[in-house]
Every structure is written in C-alpha cells, then in structure tokens.
Amino acid sequence: MSGLNLVTLIVPAYDPAIIYYTQTLGFALLEDSASLTNDGQPKRWVVVQPSSQIQKPGEETKAAGGGANILLAEADGPEQLSLVGRQFGGRVGFFWSVNDFWGTYERLRSKGVEFAAEPRKEVYGTVVVFSDFLGNKWDLLGPAE
Template identity: 45%
Template structure:
C-alpha cells in the first residue's frame, strides 16, 4: 500500500534548519547527504516516525526564497502529533519554540499552533484517544 514518505519544507539554510528541527523541536536527523556543491539531501523526522519524514530543501531561486516561511499562505501546514501534549509543549517552549496561543481543548484533542524558525505554522496536537473496541460479546 502506498504511503506518504516525505514532505518538503523550503528553508533558507540547511545547517540552521537542521539545528532548529533537531535541537529545538526534537526531531532526529535521518540523512544529510551532499548532492553537489550547493545541494544536500537533508531528512528529519520525529523520533519513532515510521513513514513520513520532512525533507529540508534549501531555496535555490528567488521564487523559492519568497516562499520560505509562508509555504501555505498563512495556514497551518504541518501537524506534529504527540501522545504527551503537556510534556512536549513545555519541552518545546523551554527550547525556544514560539507558540501563537495557549493550548486549547477541541473536540478532536488538545492543540496549540507554533511557528518554525521561518514562520511556517504547525499544530502540536494530541488527538483524543478512542475507547477500546468492544469484543463480539459486548464486553471490553
């Protein structure tokens, strides 16, 4: 079955982006391979991620540079799921992540919007856990 392997975040500089995503948000650096004198293949992901990771792609043209920090027209473009919202929210705040709001409870879970080092908007989100499925005889 196909799955989403990578999503791209256009960045100004590879090393500053690596430092932010690894040291501030807490992602793991999965790959940093030099392609040529100007391009690298840089992949980061949250610890334990099995399918989707983030490709940090340095802007190479004026058009790409204009998109750094506003890839989604001001909308939240990425959703960082957690199973321990309070822990991760406090860790990220202490590391310097700028949250736009206090955490809020929604019908689907707990969420707060933050910005990456370029201004792209992300949700830190802990989805509500569903009840354990019932067995065929009606018990849990």
C-alpha cells in the first residue's frame, strides 16, 4: 500500500501544540515518544490525527482514518523558528474534511477558533478558512449536498 501518511508542521514547542490540536481542534494524539535527531540530540516524535467526528464531553476522540496525519516537529534553531505559522507562504496549507461540517464549525467557534469569513457553499462542499494558533491557514471542508 502506498500513500502520503505524514506531513510535518513546525511548532515552537511540543506541549502547547499538542494541547491546541487535541483539545481545541479535537484531533487524536496517536504518538508522543522520545526520539533522537539525526545528530543524536533528544527530540519527541509527536503525531496527531484529524478527527471526522464531533467529540462529546467525556468521550474519547475518534480518529478519522485515511488521509495524512500531522507530525508536530519542534523548531530546531532560528531558521526553523522563523517559519512557524508561515510554512505555506500565507496560503491555505491544510484541508480538513469532516462529515458534520456545521457541528464541527460550531464546536471550533465555541473553542475560540477564528475564521477568515463566513462558510460558503462550493460545488465540492461547504468550506471556511480558519487559522490555527500559530497562524497556519486551514480549509474546513464539509461534504457536497
């Protein structure tokens, strides 16, 4: 089987990123383990997975399955730190498809996620752009009706 299974997102620190992506966006934390850089320095291997379901209070996040997961990579040095929040040059860099667009949209709004505009209907589905806590732009996408 082949396919894209991970994309890297540079973050300033692991723990605030884990909290944001799991508690605010509702992603599943798939892995958080000790690792080493290519030059033998300690790091963590942190992988989160978007959820396609609405997480109810007290309920475990259900992972979406399929698609790419996100490797949260703590910036290593000033050059990488300068790229945090702008890895995509100001363009939308992530496209998150959900089954329940309106439920997810309202949940994110209630968590303080800021949207660039009101949701709009396109031929491919309902879409709205939001920025994560670092400034990376995302499309939240719902199915076509």
